[in-house]
Amino acid sequence: MTEPRMTETGASMISPQEAAARVEAGLAARRGRERRFRAYGRIAIGIALAFLVTLFVSIFSKGIPGFFQHYVTLEVTLDSARLDPTGDLSVQSLYDGDARGVIRAALYDATGASGRSGRKAAGKIISAGAEQRLRNAVLENPAILDTTQRMTFAVDDDVDSFLRGFIKRETPEKDRRINDKMIGYIDALQEQGLISFQFSDYLIFGSASRNAEMAGIYGALIGSLLTLAVCLVLSFPIGVATAVYLEEFAPKNRITEIIEININNLAAVPSVVFGILGLAIFIGIFGMPRSIPLIGGVVLALMTLPTIIISSRAAIRAVPPSIRDAALGVGASRVQTMLHHVVPLAMPGMLTGTIIGMAQALGETAPLLMIGMVAFIVDVPGSVTDPGTVLPVQIFMWADFAERMFILKTSAAIMVLLAFLILMNASAIIIRKKLERRW
Amino acid sequence: MDTQIMNIVDQPQTLEMSNIPAETVGDVHVERPRMTARNVNVFYGDKCAIDDVTLDIAEKQVISFIGPSGCGKSTFLRCLNRMNDTIDICRIEGTIALDGQDIYAPQVDVVPLRARVGMVFQKPNPFPKSIYDNVAYGPRIHGLASSRTELNDIVENSLVRAGLWDEVKDRLTQPGTGLSGGQQQRLCIARTIAVSPEVILMDEPCSALDPIATARIEELIHELSAEFTIVIVTHSMQQAARVSQRTAYFHLGKLVEVGETEQIFTKPQHEMTHNYITGRFG
Numbered sequence: 001m002t003e004p005r006m007t008e009t010g011a012s013m014i015s016p017q018e019a020a021a022r023v024e025a026g027l028a029a030r031r032g033r034e035r036r037f038r039a040y041g042r043i044a045i046g047i048a049l050a051f052l053v054t055l056f057v058s059i060f061s062k063g064i065p066g067f068f069q070h071y072v073t074l075e076v077t078l079d080s081a082r083l084d085p086t087g088d089l090s091v092q093s094l095y096d097g098d099a100r101g102v103i104r105a106a107l108y109d110a111t112g113a114s115g116r117s118g119r120k121a122a123g124k125i126i127s128a129g130a131e132q133r134l135r136n137a138v139l140e141n142p143a144i145l146d147t148t149q150r151m152t153f154a155v156d157d158d159v160d161s162f163l164r165g166f167i168k169r170e171t172p173e174k175d176r177r178i179n180d181k182m183i184g185y186i187d188a189l190q191e192q193g194l195i196s197f198q199f200s201d202y203l204i205f206g207s208a209s210r211n212a213e214m215a216g217i218y219g220a221l222i223g224s225l226l227t228l229a230v231c232l233v234l235s236f237p238i239g240v241a242t243a244v245y246l247e248e249f250a251p252k253n254r255i256t257e258i259i260e261i262n263i264n265n266l267a268a269v270p271s272v273v274f275g276i277l278g279l280a281i282f283i284g285i286f287g288m289p290r291s292i293p294l295i296g297g298v299v300l301a302l303m304t305l306p307t308i309i310i311s312s313r314a315a316i317r318a319v320p321p322s323i324r325d326a327a328l329g330v331g332a333s334r335v336q337t338m339l340h341h342v343v344p345l346a347m348p349g350m351l352t353g354t355i356i357g358m359a360q361a362l363g364e365t366a367p368l369l370m371i372g373m374v375a376f377i378v379d380v381p382g383s384v385t386d387p388g389t390v391l392p393v394q395i396f397m398w399a400d401f402a403e404r405m406f407i408l409k410t411s412a413a414i415m416v417l418l419a420f421l422i423l424m425n426a427s428a429i430i431i432r433k434k435l436e437r438r439w
Numbered sequence: 440m441d442t443q444i445m446n447i448v449d450q451p452q453t454l455e456m457s458n459i460p461a462e463t464v465g466d467v468h469v470e471r472p473r474m475t476a477r478n479v480n481v482f483y484g485d486k487c488a489i490d491d492v493t494l495d496i497a498e499k500q501v502i503s504f505i506g507p508s509g510c511g512k513s514t515f516l517r518c519l520n521r522m523n524d525t526i527d528i529c530r531i532e533g534t535i536a537l538d539g540q541d542i543y544a545p546q547v548d549v550v551p552l553r554a555r556v557g558m559v560f561q562k563p564n565p566f567p568k569s570i571y572d573n574v575a576y577g578p579r580i581h582g583l584a585s586s587r588t589e590l591n592d593i594v595e596n597s598l599v600r601a602g603l604w605d606e607v608k609d610r611l612t613q614p615g616t617g618l619s620g621g622q623q624q625r626l627c628i629a630r631t632i633a634v635s636p637e638v639i640l641m642d643e644p645c646s647a648l649d650p651i652a653t654a655r656i657e658e659l660i661h662e663l664s665a666e667f668t669i670v671i672v673t674h675s676m677q678q679a680a681r682v683s684q685r686t687a688y689f690h691l692g693k694l695v696e697v698g699e700t701e702q703i704f705t706k707p708q709h710e711m712t713h714n715y716i717t718g719r720f721g
Binding site: 251331 | 564
């Protein structure tokens with residue numbers, strides 16, 4: 001150890017050796033802190049990932065079986081006298097005809113059901129949607145009349161639950177929704193290889209239904225698309241125009257400041273409040289019909305606007321001022337500078353914000369409940385003024401039903417919704433990468 | 440001893456403060472002025488950035504503005520084509536006239552003004568578009584070309600005059616941002632002259648460039664001075680001496696001295712100018 005060096009003022013200085021020793025002594029503690037900090041970060045990420053994995057496993061394990069359901073294939077004799085009593089192949093005539101009887105006859109043949117109670121039990125095996133399917137097949141191709149066709153119909157959801165093993169054979173007969181006779185017939189159908197487990201066309205092409213085996217997301221999907229279209233058409237131009245005006249043209253005064261604060265606050269307003277707003281104004285004051293995608297879109301646009309405005313302003317601010325100078329320097333007006341240079345350069349950021357806003361709107365449920373988009377609507381909406389519902393609301397409704405099959409279909413619908421969200425977010429990333437330019 | 444050092448350090452400081460002349464030294468007037476500034480004051484909020492500057496800018500001549508950082512030379516330059524309009528807190532008093540017409544008069548539109556008084560910036564700032572579109576942008580928005588061939592001619596002519604044609608003629612559709620720094624700055628000059636301005640303002644056009652690119656630009660400024668009135672702000676006194684016929688020395692918002700470049704650099708009349716060009720402060 002050397003003597004402490006003294007400066008002219010008399011204050012002692014630490015010698016280089018001493019300083020090095022002190023640094024060395026503190027080093028272990030410093031490294032330890034760094035290691036612990038990194039460990040905390042890893043733990044946090046680990047917990048988040050564990051939750052995510054749990055979520056995905058639970059959704060996928062229920063959702064993937066939800067995409068499939070059991071069908072029964074029958075030899076149906078399409079007797080034109082029974083199916084089409086008027087003989088003109090009109091929809092009315094087919095509805096007057098006995099499609100139900102024709103299918104049942106085929107079912108009795110296949111199962112060998114006889115007697116009143118036996119036939120009643122056999123009839124419960126097949127879905128109520130079978131008749132409609134038969135009529136549609138005849139309408140599509142009248143040539144099949146008076147022939148015998150192999151046709152596939154969905155089984156009733158209770159039968160489906162039994163086939164999946166959710167309803168146990170061992171349960172006493174009075175406690176289960178399927179009686180012993182039905183089990184006998186189902187076994188008979190299975191022995192003949194007539195029951196199949198295939199991709200559920202009802203899920204994708206079906207609409208809302210109280211019968212779990214017939215329920216599908218098609219109507220809700222179309223409703224979602226219509227609602228999002230209205231939302232996009234309103235919120236993108238208004239949002240971008242607002243951002244451009246506030247960022248480039250608005251005078252910096254008190255009013256502008258108040259507007260800015262309010263926009264930022266709007267971004268944090270609970271979405272259900274926007275629903276109440278839509279209910280009060282569009283339905284209450286303007287007397288517009290309930291449950292229509294038009295109002296849903298308007299309400300979601302109000303909700304999405306702050307997101308789009310905030311991200312668009314950030315994108316505009318990120319355009320280097322040298323580009324503005326360059327344009328103004330050759331004599332472009334402020335509007336030309338804006339439209340020719342700043343907006344195109346800010347567009348990737350604006351689009352990213354818009355798509356993320358749209359993804360948010362796609363997953364929104366609460367405000368749409370307020371304006372009645374939760375109604376049970378079987379018809380697929382053909383325009384923005386037809387009553388309809390949307391995917392998340394459909395999921396919300398299905399989650400309320402007790403039938404086992406609705407639980408599966410709920411998970412399947414969640415997977416479809418997630419797929420759309422991932423698709424939208426991925427397209428946001430692709431657009432950003434594609435349009436990103438260097439300057 | 441410490442006190443002595445303090446004194447030496449302080450001396451120029453006191454010199455600066457007390458010795459700014461009330462009147463600009465040298466002749467601010469010229470025979471054939473293109474632009475005239477009379478008693479111009481510029482304020483950023485309450486801060487006075489330019490204090491009572493009167494100066495003529497002669498036709499088809501290069502005038503350079505020199506002075507230490509923050510002396511207001513760039514601010515004054517940006518007043519000449521109203522680029523300061525974009526700054527909300529900026530306020531301008533006095534008159535600046537182009538060909539005898541006050542450019543701050545209420546009826547004057549900045550769009551044609553900036554077409555007549557073009558600007559080249561410190562950092563090369565080509566648009567993130569093709570080389571062709573960079574040069575064609577000005578003529579397009581001002582409607583200078585009546586046909587595609589005419590526009591092509593304007594672009595080619597501008598690039599030739601900016602000394603860039605031979606280097607880029609085979610890749611006009613490639614982005615202007617892909618060029619080297621010096622080429623980008625010449626592209627910016629081509630973009631400026633494409634709208635046929637009368638005056639070109641250059642704000643330290645070479646400060647981001649290497650010596651070779653700088654020499655190329657200086658040569659170009661010299662050639663362009665035959666057709667255009669050029670005002671250049673520079674930190675390099677050698678550059679001012681090389682490219683300009685007149686030099687104006689600014690200090691703390693004041694125009695201290697103006698005169699023929701040769702005279703300013705050989706026989707500066709004011710002590711502060713002398714100190715600055717000999718590197719005593721600034």
